[in-house]
Structure formats: C-alpha cells, structure tokens
Amino acid sequence: MARAQKRLRQELLKEKLQETPFLTDEELAVVLEVSVQTVRLDRLELGIPELRERTKQMAEEARTKLKAIASGEVIGELIDLELGKSGISVLSITPDMVFEKTKVVKGHYIFAQANSLALAVIDAPAAVTGVANIKFKMPAHVGEKLIAKAEVVKKRGNKYFIWVKTRNDAHELFRAKFIMASLES
Amino acid sequence: MARAQKRLRQELLKEKLQETPFLTDEELAVVLEVSVQTVRLDRLELGIPELRERTKQMAEEARTKLKAIASGEVIGELIDLELGKSGISVLSITPDMVFEKTKVVKGHYIFAQANSLALAVIDAPAAVTGVANIKFKMPAHVGEKLIAKAEVVKKRGNKYFIWVKTRNDAHELFRAKFIMASLES
Structure with missing residues (x-):
C-alpha cells in the first residue's frame, strides 16, 4: 500500500515537472502535499536533478x-x-x-x-x-x-x-x- | 541683380535647413545648384553653423x-x-x-x-x-x-x-x- 502510494506520488512529481519545469522543491512539496525532504528523496530515486542543475x-x-x-x-x-x-x-x-x-x-x-x-x-x-x-x-x-x-x-x-x-x-x-x-x- | 540673386539663394538655404536640418554642405550644394564653397560662405554670412555644430x-x-x-x-x-x-x-x-x-x-x-x-x-x-x-x-x-x-x-x-x-x-x-x-x- 505504502509502495503503491509512493509510486503514485513519484508519477505525479514527474508529471508536475513536465508541466512546470521550474518548480522548486519547496513549491513541489506544497503541490504534492508532502514534506520538502520527501520531494528531495523522490527526486534522488528518480534521478531528477535539483532546480539549478535541471535549468x-x-x-x-x-x-x-x-x-x-x-x-x-x-x-x-x-x-x-x-x-x-x-x-x-x-x-x-x-x-x-x-x-x-x-x-x-x-x-x-x-x-x-x-x-x-x-x-x-x-x-x-x-x-x-x-x-x-x-x-x-x-x-x-x-x-x-x-x-x-x-x-x-x-x-x-x-x-x-x-x-x-x-x-x-x-x-x-x-x-x-x-x-x-x-x-x- | 547679383545681390537679389544672393538674397534669394540665402533665403532658400534657410528654408531647406528648416525642412531638413541634417543636410551636409555637399547636399545643400546639390539642392541649391551652387558650389560647396558658396554654401559655406552663405552659411557664414547667415550665422548658421556647420552640420556637426548645428546638430x-x-x-x-x-x-x-x-x-x-x-x-x-x-x-x-x-x-x-x-x-x-x-x-x-x-x-x-x-x-x-x-x-x-x-x-x-x-x-x-x-x-x-x-x-x-x-x-x-x-x-x-x-x-x-x-x-x-x-x-x-x-x-x-x-x-x-x-x-x-x-x-x-x-x-x-x-x-x-x-x-x-x-x-x-x-x-x-x-x-x-x-x-x-x-x-x-
């Protein structure tokens, strides 16, 4: 259950960044209703660099x-x-x-x-x-x-x-x- | 007669410069059908500075x-x-x-x-x-x-x-x- 939730969250994260590539981790946290720490870990797992590097x-x-x-x-x-x-x-x-x-x-x-x-x-x-x-x-x-x-x-x-x-x-x-x-x- | 002609020419010179203030002496000479030397003397007499100064x-x-x-x-x-x-x-x-x-x-x-x-x-x-x-x-x-x-x-x-x-x-x-x-x- 937790795993399915996580997969869903990470899919949503990828989707959001495709729509709006310039969101900061703080902004993503608000959008996805999770902590900034969670956003960072999800990015790490997905191999998505931080905003500055992404840009x-x-x-x-x-x-x-x-x-x-x-x-x-x-x-x-x-x-x-x-x-x-x-x-x-x-x-x-x-x-x-x-x-x-x-x-x-x-x-x-x-x-x-x-x-x-x-x-x-x-x-x-x-x-x-x-x-x-x-x-x-x-x-x-x-x-x-x-x-x-x-x-x-x-x-x-x-x-x-x-x-x-x-x-x-x-x-x-x-x-x-x-x-x-x-x-x- | 020469004096009347000169007065006319100088009036025309003033008029031309009012219309198109950025004419060079060379361009004025062509327009007025006189020599560049004549344009310069006319300007001098009329107290009109040269193009650079005028600008x-x-x-x-x-x-x-x-x-x-x-x-x-x-x-x-x-x-x-x-x-x-x-x-x-x-x-x-x-x-x-x-x-x-x-x-x-x-x-x-x-x-x-x-x-x-x-x-x-x-x-x-x-x-x-x-x-x-x-x-x-x-x-x-x-x-x-x-x-x-x-x-x-x-x-x-x-x-x-x-x-x-x-x-x-x-x-x-x-x-x-x-x-x-x-x-x-």
Missing part, C-alpha cells in the same frame, strides 16, 4: 537546437526549445533595465526578450521580424524573473505567426503577436 | 525639454523635441547591433529608438508604453544612420497616440503606432 541542462540542450539566431543573441536565458513549435526563456530584471523615474522595466527589454525568442523558435537558417502587435499589460520591476513563452500558431510559406506571452511569478505582463519571415540562405 | 546645438536644446524620461534613456541622439507634439532622433548603427547570420540590425534596437522617442515627446512627468503595432519594412545595416520621427496624432485623457516612422538615407524602414499612458505623479 542548466535544459538550457544547454535548448542552445544546441538554435538555427535562426546565435545563442548569445537570445535576450534572457533560453530554457526550452522545440524548433518550429515553441520556446521558453527567462530574463532576470537588473537595476540597469528600469527607467529612472518610474522604476518600471524599459519596454525594449521585454520586447527584446520576446523578439529574440520568436526568432529562436524558427526552423530555418535565418529569419527577420516583419510585424509585431504588442501589449504591455502590467509593469515589471527589479528582481523579477520574466518567463516568456513563444508558440508558433501558424506557418504559411516562409511566414511564421508566433505568439509570445511573458509573465512574472504572479501575472501576465506582456503579449506579442509576431509575423516573422524565414530566409532561405 | 549639437539642436540636441542640447532638445535634451533640456525632456520630461517623461531622462536624457540618457533616449536610444539614439535626440535632435529635436516639441513636447506633446513631435520629436526626432538619430541612431547610428554599429557592428554590435546586427545579427551574426543575417547582418541585419536587431529589431529591438529599432524598437528601442522608437519607443524611447515616443516616451520623450510625452508632456508629463512620467509615462509607460501600453500598446504598439509595429512593422519592419526593410532591413537596416551597419553604418546607416536611422532617423526616427515621432508625432503625437491624438491625445485622449492620459493616453497618447503616437506614430513613429524610421528611415535611413533612402527608404522608410520601420513604422510604429504606440499608445502610451502618461502617469500623474
């Missing part, structure tokens, strides 16, 4: 897939990439990224994260941005980690229609619809 | 008018500013601004120039970007000077509707429609 591995894997732009050109850290489909990046907001007066993150940093991520997901040797419709919904501030998710929603000829949504811990802050053109070169 | 003076004057963002936060050089109405900035494209593969200027530099200029023209102590619809029409490359012009087309409550058009010597490269919100603080 690093994902980032390395994602970088190797890049085609349309170079790895250093992605603004923020690329964490996940399915070429032609989707991508995730994380941008940590530092004091140099905010406006003096409002202490709000400069819009072009958020745009840069989204735009470079949209380029990153394109499955072609090169690409350029054509059109973007963007909306800043809430301001971001120093110390926040902005998670951008890009999704290819349509592909027509060499045109990619890509949506990017950016959020912090609590809220969606930004949305963009891009039309990018891949270049055959 | 510097305009930039200093523009900077003193800024309200919503700090001078160092304008991407590119702010050259002209009529608060609540319009603004012009110039961004020189350096090698660090282009993508490795395509040698095309990264979209977020062009966006940053336009976005910061749109904030600069707002006649309020602070403002944030709400919505932007942007179109990249042609790529920009190293060595080009991008001239962005912002114009407030409508103001409703604390919302500013601002259009920005960016061009190089030859073509319009970029257009953006912004809706910004001024903050009363």
Whole structure:
C-alpha cells in the first residue's frame, strides 16, 4: 500500500515537472502535499536533478537546437526549445533595465526578450521580424524573473505567426503577436 | 541683380535647413545648384553653423525639454523635441547591433529608438508604453544612420497616440503606432 502510494506520488512529481519545469522543491512539496525532504528523496530515486542543475541542462540542450539566431543573441536565458513549435526563456530584471523615474522595466527589454525568442523558435537558417502587435499589460520591476513563452500558431510559406506571452511569478505582463519571415540562405 | 540673386539663394538655404536640418554642405550644394564653397560662405554670412555644430546645438536644446524620461534613456541622439507634439532622433548603427547570420540590425534596437522617442515627446512627468503595432519594412545595416520621427496624432485623457516612422538615407524602414499612458505623479 505504502509502495503503491509512493509510486503514485513519484508519477505525479514527474508529471508536475513536465508541466512546470521550474518548480522548486519547496513549491513541489506544497503541490504534492508532502514534506520538502520527501520531494528531495523522490527526486534522488528518480534521478531528477535539483532546480539549478535541471535549468542548466535544459538550457544547454535548448542552445544546441538554435538555427535562426546565435545563442548569445537570445535576450534572457533560453530554457526550452522545440524548433518550429515553441520556446521558453527567462530574463532576470537588473537595476540597469528600469527607467529612472518610474522604476518600471524599459519596454525594449521585454520586447527584446520576446523578439529574440520568436526568432529562436524558427526552423530555418535565418529569419527577420516583419510585424509585431504588442501589449504591455502590467509593469515589471527589479528582481523579477520574466518567463516568456513563444508558440508558433501558424506557418504559411516562409511566414511564421508566433505568439509570445511573458509573465512574472504572479501575472501576465506582456503579449506579442509576431509575423516573422524565414530566409532561405 | 547679383545681390537679389544672393538674397534669394540665402533665403532658400534657410528654408531647406528648416525642412531638413541634417543636410551636409555637399547636399545643400546639390539642392541649391551652387558650389560647396558658396554654401559655406552663405552659411557664414547667415550665422548658421556647420552640420556637426548645428546638430549639437539642436540636441542640447532638445535634451533640456525632456520630461517623461531622462536624457540618457533616449536610444539614439535626440535632435529635436516639441513636447506633446513631435520629436526626432538619430541612431547610428554599429557592428554590435546586427545579427551574426543575417547582418541585419536587431529589431529591438529599432524598437528601442522608437519607443524611447515616443516616451520623450510625452508632456508629463512620467509615462509607460501600453500598446504598439509595429512593422519592419526593410532591413537596416551597419553604418546607416536611422532617423526616427515621432508625432503625437491624438491625445485622449492620459493616453497618447503616437506614430513613429524610421528611415535611413533612402527608404522608410520601420513604422510604429504606440499608445502610451502618461502617469500623474
């Protein structure tokens, strides 16, 4: 009985991490209603590394897939990439990224994260941005980690229609619809 | 007769520079169909400084008018500013601004120039970007000077509707429609 329970719990742990790979052990403990110690032991048994290591591995894997732009050109850290489909990046907001007066993150940093991520997901040797419709919904501030998710929603000829949504811990802050053109070169 | 001709030519020179303040003496000579030497003498007589000095003076004057963002936060050089109405900035494209593969200027530099200029023209102590619809029409490359012009087309409550058009010597490269919100603080 205890063994069956444990197997179930570990399955749930794997599932949760597949959905939301950036959960800390503390957050997993809350979600699974067990102690942090139990989460650690389960991870150990399952061979799942801790968050920092997990993120690093994902980032390395994602970088190797890049085609349309170079790895250093992605603004923020690329964490996940399915070429032609989707991508995730994380941008940590530092004091140099905010406006003096409002202490709000400069819009072009958020745009840069989204735009470079949209380029990153394109499955072609090169690409350029054509059109973007963007909306800043809430301001971001120093110390926040902005998670951008890009999704290819349509592909027509060499045109990619890509949506990017950016959020912090609590809220969606930004949305963009891009039309990018891949270049055959 | 020669004197009348000269007066006419100098009037035309002043007019041209009011329309297009960034014309070099060489370009003025072509436009006015006279020698470069003549342009220089005319400028001297009229007390109009050379292009570099002219630009510097305009930039200093523009900077003193800024309200919503700090001078160092304008991407590119702010050259002209009529608060609540319009603004012009110039961004020189350096090698660090282009993508490795395509040698095309990264979209977020062009966006940053336009976005910061749109904030600069707002006649309020602070403002944030709400919505932007942007179109990249042609790529920009190293060595080009991008001239962005912002114009407030409508103001409703604390919302500013601002259009920005960016061009190089030859073509319009970029257009953006912004809706910004001024903050009363």
